[in-house]
Amino acid sequence: MLALAQDELKQILAHSTISQYGYVVTLYGIGGATAAGAATLYVLAHAIAKSALFMTAGAVTVATGESKLSRLGGLRRRMPALAVASGVAAATLAALPLTLGFSKDELFFAAATEHGRAVQLLAVGAAALTVAYIGRFWLGLFTGPLQTQPSAPVPPLLLAPIVVLGALAVVGGIVVEPFARLAEDAAAATYAGPLEVAPAYHAELGSENRMALAAWALGALILVVPRVRAPLVGAFARAGERAGPRRWYALSLLWLNRVSDWAHDREVRDLRNSIAAVLVPAAVLIAIALAVTPTRGSYEVGPVALGDLPIIVLLGLGALAAVTAARDRGRLQPVLALSVLGFALAGVYAMVGAPDVALVAVLVETVLAYVFVGVFARLPPATVRRPRRRARNAVIGAAAGASAFAAIWGALSRPTATTGVAAEHIERAPEAHGGDVVTVILADFRGLDTMVEVTVLAVAVVGVASLLSRGRAW
């Protein structure tokens, strides 16, 4: 209905597209084999017709420099080929006989009939409006007095696809078989089962044909009586402005934006807030997860064997280093303490049977120590400002630490997952001539991932090189 009120050519067509996809959604909503088949044929016919019409709008605008329906008209004599081709496309959309569109509406009406009187009425109403707005589009463009003189003829390259599409629509109207097969295949995929799409012309006055006749008559009525049309459409459009979905969408977007701005402002005020913005939600989420997951069997303190002593020593060392890193006011000492923590954890990994992780942890830890020392060495001399809100910091830190502790303990106390993909990987590693599962996964089982990752690495280095030295490689 909104398409009836638009003046801009492409907006008419855009509103029409919304409406047409409304049909398709309706058909899927109706459900069943008939509707699924009708929906795919609908998409097919609509694609042909609508692309031809959009190109018509473009061609007319190119030729006249005008894109408003009210300033256009009478182009029939100047562009006869375009008029015929787009007329066929419009007829397809309006579901006139001898076009592919007739079949689409026939199936649409059939599906609606299966579903009762109300859907039937709605379908006829919608089809009538389609006839009306597409008729207004085509008649407005090509009939009546000449409004804007076309300054140039339509280029043949623009005209050709429209003619081809129009011809396709007519061919589809007469020999519907190939299109029906195409739609059948597509519909079988959406319906998850074989079905039959069998449009045909029935000479008798079945309910589909009666609905089609009613739609045409109603559409023509709306079209030729502007006095009925204008106030009706205008009222509808105004109601839409006032309480339509677009207004609600804009309002909700506005409010979402405000909330997001507020949160963002809080977050970026200082580094502490930024970190808290990560830690607090994480802690809350973990707490929620803990509240709703059954934790029986987890969180049990097992016996401590003598052989675990090195691990305990390393963990103790890690804890001490962590405390140092948090408490020390210098720069180098916290970095070194963090490194100690990392190396201690790497040692633990090595002992609990994850030497690959340990190796990578050691390497990453070393690189990080380098980077930290390098960055801190370049910082200006310290102007240590004691942070305010220490109590809040402590609360946030404690909450995050507790939630991380709970999550890690929970994860570690699960039995080792040697099921599923992991087990498969371990089992098949020897087949790939590998002893080390991790390497085999990297180079073989998930080799494509690795390939993409190293490509990304290469691209990143090219980026670094071009940022730091304007593209010189060395």
Add this chain to the structure above:
Amino acid sequence: MSVILEVVCPRLLGPAAMVAAAIIVKGYSDVGDGFSAGVVVALAVALRYVTLGAERAERSLPVLRHAPVLAVAGLLLVLAIGFFPVAFGEPPLTHFPRAGEPVVEIGALELTTAVALDVGIFLLVAGALVETIHQIARLVEERRA
């Protein structure tokens, strides 16, 4: 810079390269892979940069200037290994010899295309990291000058 550092650090490059080679060779039967080996080499080179400064490090080790070439060669090797099975109508990244077929062994090293892929990753990682180190070091020296 203390004398000990200046004497010890440059001499660490050899052992580091050895470790990297060992990591690759053993990679398929034991802990380690091309990535780790590449990082080990890059760390040794970085140590050189830190102790000698960028200019001396590069003068004493002119091989370093081939790092970008090395990285690109590594990438090409990886892509070639990944896609050359496609030429034989196999899915990408099919490794030869296939599962169950005999493998040529040189000591602990088993010659398979998967190992070649690992070598490619090593070249790329080592080359890329050395390149990055070079760029950053150059930037630092320019600031200082």
